[in-house]
Amino acid sequence: METKNISSAVIKRLPRYYRYLSELLDEDVERISSNELSRKMHVTASQIRQDLNNFGGFGQQGYGYNVKYLYKEIGKILGLDVVHPMIILGAGNLGQALANYREFEKRGFKLVGIFDINPVLEGITVRGIEIKMIKDLGQFIKENSVEIAILTIPKNKAKEMADILVENGIKAIWNFAHVDLETPENVIVENVHLSESLMTLSYNISKYEQEHKDNE
Amino acid sequence: METKNISSAVIKRLPRYYRYLSELLDEDVERISSNELSRKMHVTASQIRQDLNNFGGFGQQGYGYNVKYLYKEIGKILGLDVVHPMIILGAGNLGQALANYREFEKRGFKLVGIFDINPVLEGITVRGIEIKMIKDLGQFIKENSVEIAILTIPKNKAKEMADILVENGIKAIWNFAHVDLETPENVIVENVHLSESLMTLSYNISKYEQEHKDNE
Numbered sequence: 001m002e003t004k005n006i007s008s009a010v011i012k013r014l015p016r017y018y019r020y021l022s023e024l025l026d027e028d029v030e031r032i033s034s035n036e037l038s039r040k041m042h043v044t045a046s047q048i049r050q051d052l053n054n055f056g057g058f059g060q061q062g063y064g065y066n067v068k069y070l071y072k073e074i075g076k077i078l079g080l081d082v083v084h085p086m087i088i089l090g091a092g093n094l095g096q097a098l099a100n101y102r103e104f105e106k107r108g109f110k111l112v113g114i115f116d117i118n119p120v121l122e123g124i125t126v127r128g129i130e131i132k133m134i135k136d137l138g139q140f141i142k143e144n145s146v147e148i149a150i151l152t153i154p155k156n157k158a159k160e161m162a163d164i165l166v167e168n169g170i171k172a173i174w175n176f177a178h179v180d181l182e183t184p185e186n187v188i189v190e191n192v193h194l195s196e197s198l199m200t201l202s203y204n205i206s207k208y209e210q211e212h213k214d215n216e
Numbered sequence: 217m218e219t220k221n222i223s224s225a226v227i228k229r230l231p232r233y234y235r236y237l238s239e240l241l242d243e244d245v246e247r248i249s250s251n252e253l254s255r256k257m258h259v260t261a262s263q264i265r266q267d268l269n270n271f272g273g274f275g276q277q278g279y280g281y282n283v284k285y286l287y288k289e290i291g292k293i294l295g296l297d298v299v300h301p302m303i304i305l306g307a308g309n310l311g312q313a314l315a316n317y318r319e320f321e322k323r324g325f326k327l328v329g330i331f332d333i334n335p336v337l338e339g340i341t342v343r344g345i346e347i348k349m350i351k352d353l354g355q356f357i358k359e360n361s362v363e364i365a366i367l368t369i370p371k372n373k374a375k376e377m378a379d380i381l382v383e384n385g386i387k388a389i390w391n392f393a394h395v396d397l398e399t400p401e402n403v404i405v406e407n408v409h410l411s412e413s414l415m416t417l418s419y420n421i422s423k424y425e426q427e428h429k430d431n432e
Binding site for chain 1: 228230232234257258293295300308313314317319324387388402406408410411416417419420421422424428
């Protein structure tokens with residue numbers, strides 16, 4: 001399938017389409033019209049038609065979209081048709097929370113290791129996986145073809161850990177540490193900066209209140 | 217201060233400026249030039265000058281920006297100069313991880329309660345806060361002027377909980393449940409859909425590999 005010409009704006013919306021299609025599949029829905037999907041997703045039907053037109057010749061009038069086919073094709077674009085071996089660095093609450101997200105594994109994100117720097121945690125198991133020490137990290141990445149590292153360690157250690165990950169050939173870092181990482185171009189970084197999300201929330205509270213006060 | 221004319225693109229970048237300024241303050245830096253900030257943040261100096269021009273008449277040639285003043289002003293815009301009482305719904309790993317983020321409290325996000333539906337958890341304390349049951353939620357929100365609810369419960373319960381929160385006058389929901397919530401216009405929702413972030417990561421891995429293969 002040709003994926004090159006899909007715009008980045010469409011790409012950004014794909015995970016949300018994927019989620020809705022997954023829910024439709026769970027409800028055994030075989031096909032859906034752009035109007036129905038529009039009502040569910042609160043996106044205009046024309047936006048949906050435009051976006052999904054990128055995925056070839058279906059969505060005919062009177063039929064709608066084949067849910068299973070579309071789900072599969074979008075999954076391929078998102079790289080969910082292959083297994084991505086994954087490790088967690090940082091076995092604290094957040095690391096453990098992520099280790100227990102069963103949904104990730106369903107999508108091909110297979111947790112194969114958990115690492116920490118605290119020797120007290122060595123050997124303790126989380127979801128059947130023994131916590132290992134950082135000294136074993138390099139060898140483990142190579143032996144297990146680890147692609148993704150989830151970074152849930154404090155920010156003062158994050159850059160150092162990122163360097164070790166890069167040296168050992170990691171493909172991507174899912175970064176929860178509250179710091180911007182500098183990695184070479186071939187190492188993908190996706191940040192989840194929770195504080196920044198919470199600040200956006202409080203900005204929106206202030207903004208709503210100010211607008212509301214002005215209208216009084 | 218006039219905040220109305222700041223574009224939403226600038227607003228989106230504010231939390232990141234705020235974070236960098238906070239780090240500079242920790243290092244006792246009093247002033248910084250746009251060029252230095254540019255090198256640190258990997259944003260062009262002209263972008264920085266344009267963005268920060270929104271915050272009044274400083275950043276003169278030969279002086280640079282007053283770090284403390286800028287930090288404070290951006291904090292005000294982001295609503296961080298007031299206390300936001302906050303509760304967590306869902307005392308699982310993720311809820312506990314968020315309860316333990318001390319950084320939030322420094323920014324005015326004060327955790328005042330934790331709720332769960334599992335009676336086994338009732339009365340257990342997390343960071344000195346006793347876990348309460350959902351039946352007490354409504355009264356608690358009103359008595360404690362709770363503004364923000366963090367939703368870390370499974371998606372099949374999230375909509376129902378959101379309705380209860382809205383009924384009881386919550387101002388904002390920070391939603392970690394993997395579902396889109398429908399709330400009235402006066403209730404702010406900020407989503408952290410972790411699966412979607414992970415899918416974006418895997419999309420970028422696939423894309424990089426495809427581009428790299430094409431170049432061989």
